[in-house]
Every structure is written in C-alpha cells, then in structure tokens.
Amino acid sequence: MSTQAIPPLAADAPVVLEMSNISKSFGAVTALVDVSIKLRQGEVLALVGDNGAGKSTLIKILSGFHQPDTGTIVSQGKEVRFASPRDARAQGIETVYQDLALIGDLSVFHNMFLGREYHKRVLGLNLLDNRKMREQAQVYLDTLGISIPSVNSTVDLLSGGQRQCIAVARSIYSSPKILVLDEPLAALGVRESAHVLGLIQNLRQQRQVSVILIVHNYNQIFEVCDRINFLHSGEIALDASTADTSEEELIRIVKSGLGRKAIDAAAAEVRPGLV
C-alpha cells in the first residue's frame, strides 16, 4: 500500500552484494547473530529495528570499520574482506554514518575530498590542489541543488541539515555501486528530507546504484524502498518487499517486539508467502 509508485525492480537484476551468516560480538555483548542480507542492483533496501538491534554494527562491517567474527561478504560476485574503510571504498561501497564523519575544523571542500584529494606537482612536491577541489565541490553541490553559504566555510559553522547534505553529497561523489546511509534524514527538515529522498531515487533510477537505508520514519521507507529487513536482537526477523507489506503491518510487527521465530509462525498463519 505504498503512497507513491516505485518502479519495480527488474526481475533479472543481478545480486551485487551478499552478506552471509555474519556474527559479531564486542566482548560479552553479542551484536549480530548469523545475519544474512542480499542486495540487488538498483535496489533500495530499508534496514529497520529498535535501538541496539545491530543495524549500525551491520553497516559498519559492510563499510570496513568493524570486522565480522564469522561470515562472508560477496561483492560483485567475489568474496571480499575489508580490513579498513579504504578497502570498502575501493570496492565502490560508500557509507554515510550516523555521526556524518565530517571534520569540523576543515572546510566543506576539504571534507568533500578527504581521503581522495586532488594533487598538483609544485617544484617536485605533491601538494593539494585546493583550487580544483574548491571548484569541483562548488559545481557538484550546485548540480545536486545543495545550498550552502560557501564551500570555504568550516563545517562546524554549518547547520545540522547542511552538514547532512554535505555528507550525502560526499558519499555519492565517487559514483559508488553501493550506497549505505545510516539515518540520512535524522536532522533534516521536511524540504531537505524530500530533497535527499529525491537524490536517492535518482541514483537508483539513473545510475542503478544499490542503496541500504537505515530509517526510523516508516513513511519514508514506503516512499523509496523496494524491500525491508527488520533486525531484532541481532537477527533478521523479517525480510519482505514493500509491495507486499503495508505500513500498518510493518509497524505492528516492529511494535510486537517479537523475534524471528514468532514472526515466522504468525506470518505463515496469517499470510502465507510474506516471509
């Protein structure tokens, strides 16, 4: 019962990412148990779940920030192992973290190009090409319709919404194959949210980017997502397509606070084929 028509995913869209049987513990705390997720090309997958369900841990494993205790990640058909965020980025996986990972003391354009700076040779030295980065950042933000006072201003002088826009813009600058967004709309106003959701739609349709989205506003899920994975106590409790699920249904399942088995049983009873 989606409010907006999402163009259906091509039936033969290839699987671009498969995380299988991922488990992760931090000391005595078990964050993830045997979690598997699959992502197809051009698909927008919503990851929902209560606080502490393991959503952030899962995406930090995908982005190379954490390493899983067990399990495998297959990206573009081959098994990969990410020792650091650099490795994941090299595989075309870009992540916008909940904390945005912006450097407050650096300018907007330095933030945009942090870790992939442009250089120029001056007297045999490899120096930063600030002019090029400044121009590119300005052009790029203009194309995305993101308005900030100046690409020269340091990030700590920007508003929460502006920062969020910068972080999203930075992540899609390198034309990633997979984009991971951890609550990208948390600090955004209505207009800015709509803008970011529009960006996601564009990426998906024009560039066939696959997106994993952590959101708390279920309205927004049904606006842009193809599929929902519900994480509960470190396990995937529900894997359903938005076309087969209604918002009310999702809210009821999440509210019930039930684990996977209970949901499986209930779903099999009420609506065979949901799970």
Add this chain to the structure above:
Amino acid sequence: MPPTAIQPAKKSAVGVKVPHTTTERLLILLSRYREASIAVVAIVLVIYFQVGSDGGFLSPQFMSVVLRDTGRLGLIAAAEVMLMITGEIDLSLSAIFSIAPYVMALLSVTWGVPLALGAVIGVLIGILVGAINGIITVRFRVPSLITTVGTLFFLQGIVVSIYNSQPIVAPVEQPFNAIFGQSLYQPTDALLSWHGVTAFTPFLWAVLLVLVLAVVLNRTTFGLHTIATGSNIIGAREIGVRTDRMKIYNFMIAGGFAAFAGIINTAQFTSADPQAGSPFLTLQAIAAAVIGGTSLLGGSGTVIGALIGAFVVASLNNGLVMIGAQATVSDIYLGAAIIAAMILSIQVDRLRTRRRV
C-alpha cells in the same frame, strides 16, 4: 517564518551572515590570522625592550642571543604543534634534545665517527624514540602525557648514567659546527658576511624547517589528515584516514626536530651536556605553541605562530634581564602570557562558533 525554518535555496541565506559590528570583524581577524595577532604582541615587546635598553636590544650581538634561543625553542614548539593538532603531546622532547647530541659526541670521541654522520644517527634516534612514543600511545592506548613522561625519565636516566652526568667536550669539525650553530661572528665582522650569518644559523634553520612544516600542514594530504585526526578522530577513521599512523608519524617528526635542536645546541657550545635539555625546555616550547595560537584541544594550530611564540618567550627571557629585572621575573610574565593566550584562544573559538563568523 520562525528563525529556525529552512530558507529558500539561495546563497548566503542560511548559516553564515555578513559580519557587521567591530567586535565581529575583530574576531574574524583573530581567528583567521592568529599569527598576525601574536606578531603584533612580538613587535610591541621588541619596541618595549628596545626603548627600555636604550637601543641595546636590537643590536646584532643581542639579537643573535635572542634568535638562537628562538631557533632552538621554535623547532621544538613547531613540532609540538603538529602533535597538539592530532590531540597528543610529547613531554619527552627535552630528553631527546639531550640524548641525540650526546650520542653524536660519544661516537666522535670514542670511535672518531665524523660529527655529520653522528648527527644523522642522533636524528634517527630522535625519530625512533618518537615512533616508540607513538606506538605505545596508539597501540596500548596509554595517554601520551603519561607515555612521554615515562620515556622522559627513561631516556634522561640513560643519558646521565653513561658518564656519570659528565658533559663530553665535542670536537670541532668545520664547516659542520659553523653550519649547525657555532657562531664565528666578531663585532668587527659585517652582518652580511659568512661570519655574520653564523651568528643566526640556529634561527635560520628553524625558519627553514618551520616553513617546510607549514607547507606540510597546510598544503599536503599529510597535513589535512593530521588536522582531521585531531578534530574528529572517529569521523576521520570512518572516512578512511589512518589516524593511528598520523599520530605515530607526528611523534616521529617531533622526535627528529628535538634531536636536531639538540645537535644545534651542542655544535654551538662544542659540548654535549647530558642535562642540556631540562623538562623546563619542553614546557617553554609548549608555552610558545600556546602563545602562538595553538590550543590543546586538537584539530587546529599554527607552526608559524609557534615560531613567533618562541620569539616572544626568548625575548621575555633575555629582554627582562637586559633592562635590569631579576632573571626569575621573566617566568612571572611567561606564566601570565600562557594563561592569557589560552583564555583568548578558547574564547575566540567559542564566540566564532556561536556567532558563526
């Protein structure tokens, strides 16, 4: 429309406003050109001492003394700034300042190793100690304040136990000594002669190396990642900055700079004193860094400011004595200057963020 509402998308609509009041303009100047504000302080100080000493302060002889101190202190202060930007601090630099030239002199008198080679070995030892400081701090998560107090005592203990705290008379090898700190300047020499230049070599070395450091900090990926590490370490890590390495590398730079400063000191006095660098030297360098506009909070700092700060500290140390004050009085001024500089630095930052100038 309430003030928090999102403005229509047009430039300069949101966030930063054009400054209007004089206070705001002043704050912008202070926050953008920290070096300029400390330079003003330095100039005022020079004028004060010049007048107070009836013109003796700016004489070549006296400037040579002040600028030699500035060079020695400025090298250590600038290196300390790089570390302070990453959010760390190194209190062991005075021990490196002592041990590097001591090894150089020891190698020379024991095995006849040329001073130039000994100096390279000394600098490498400084870099090695820096690496050890960095690895202990980063891998074992010991706060650098503690790590480096540990290595400070450890190294100081080693260097004084070699010859029972006895200084070694280092041989003079020209042109090594003249290039690296010994003054050949006589009052009859022209200031713009080779002998005249040797009066200021420690300062010239400091200017050269601090300029290199300034380029590294402001114009290279290394500098950008150094700032990122100190400004938001988790965010920097998430975006792929190798924060641990950045810290270790900056510890190594600091160790190398302190060793080089120590070698200059020994070339000047042709004597390697195991107690040449007292912990007080490191504290004065930190004072110079703070006066120069670097905060201890990490994420920002200026190496040029540190060099000017070192000049202020050296001027206070020498100038007050020259105009007839007790030697100890300079510490009172220094203490007050550190606290004032720190308050100013933090307040400027706070106002800047609050008013978004």
